[in-house]
Amino acid sequence: MIAPYEAAGAEEIAEILATQPAAVLTGAGISTDSGIPDYRSPGAPKRNPMTWQQFLESEAAQRRYWSGAAKGWRRMGRFEPNAGHLALAALEAGGYVVGVATQNVDSLHRRAGSKHVIELHGHLRTVHCLPHGHVETADSLLARIRADNPWLADERVTEGPDGDAAIAEELVDTFVLPRCLECGGAMAPDVVMFGNFVSAENNRAATQLMNRADALLVVGTSLVVNTGVKMVHRARRQGKPVMLVNRGATPVDALAQFRVDGSTSAVLERVAELLGVATPAA
Known part of the structure; x- marks a missing residue:
């Protein structure tokens, strides 16, 4: 009632x-x-989301993004x-x-x-490569990320509102980036990041x-x-x-x-x- x-x-x-x-x-x-969680309502924790420009600028930024996504996106699928x-x-x-x-x-x-x-x-169901736009399911990409970075299974994280998560910087530095299965190019999410x-x-x-x-x-x-x-x-x-x-x-x-x-x-x-x-x- x-x-x-x-x-x-x-x-x-x-x-x-x-x-x-x-x-x-x-x-x-x-x-x-x-x-x-959200990040604009009263009392929501402050956060500094990555911009599209930062993502494109360096592999370091991409490692930070995808290491967090590997944890956060999987959890997003459990919400009803x-x-x-x-x-x-x-x-x-x-x-x-x-x-x-x-x-x-x-x-x-x-x-x-x-x-x-x-x-x-956008959404978290698929991803694409930057050079040619080749599409891969998020489940497939995340499975490859976890296989290449087995330490992710044990890492405790702080969850974010858009399927992201905060990973310790020293671990991010060791992260193996996923590459496109067809052309070897860098992968990007099918979401509109800040600045895009x-x-x-x-x-x-x-x-x-x-x-x-x-x-x-x-x-x-x-x-x-x-x-x-x-x-x-x-x-x-x-x-x-x-x-x-x-x-x-x-x-x-x-x-x-x-x-x-x-x-x-x-x-x-x-x-x-x-x-x-x-x-x-x-």
């Missing part, structure tokens, strides 16, 4: 979705109830969709949501059953999603990334209502019809309940 204070604002969201199906934009805040992910999938199946644009790389929306998912910042750009294809898809929707529901993001802010401004220009569900303020609060400061899972689960769509148990 959801406590009333936890689902405050759900009635207003349900009332809008009942007649105005929404595009949904999600961020790290929707996945925290699955156990994945929570009630918020499942509620959005149910709302899409019921016709109240037209699709989800997510800034997360955890694939939890897909695993929850959402059909129309735009992964703005969302693909033109995903930008177009997000625009089309917003054009098809009658409203925008923003869930679990502080909206400091320009991609999400663009969707809010597009919705406003089109005269479509904007609803925010997030713990903590965002830079675009004044542009929303209303905002809910609370649990994304509790609010979305209550919205699905009010609209009479079935949500599997989380």
Whole structure:
């Protein structure tokens, strides 16, 4: 049973979705109830993520990145969709949501059953080589990394929010870098790292999603990334209502019809309940 204070604002969201199906934009805040940490909410630990430029500049940076990914990515696969992910999938199946644009790389929306998912910042399912773009599954690459660096099995790490992890520097220096199986080139993740750009294809898809929707529901993001802010401004220009569900303020609060400061899972689960769509148990 959801406590009333936890689902405050759900009635207003349900009332809008009942007649105005929404595009949904999600961020790290929707996945925290699955156990994945974020790094922008109040009290989140400070971190200094690697930029795309740093990754490209040196093999030392690539060793640091892939040694952390070898630990962090494997753990990411053990997280399960929570009630918020499942509620959005149910709302899409019921016709109240037209699709989800997510800034997360955890694939939890897909695993929850959402059909129309735009992964703005990529995902952890595959990797590619820098010289030619040859694709390899992440599972295959990580298996090769662990075989070449058996010490990873014993190393204790600090987990990060995007499937990364902190490894002791003296161990990173010994890390054997993975190479492309086809050309021997350096490997890169299929994620948008800081300093890189969302693909033109995903930008177009997000625009089309917003054009098809009658409203925008923003869930679990502080909206400091320009991609999400663009969707809010597009919705406003089109005269479509904007609803925010997030713990903590965002830079675009004044542009929303209303905002809910609370649990994304509790609010979305209550919205699905009010609209009479079935949500599997989380």
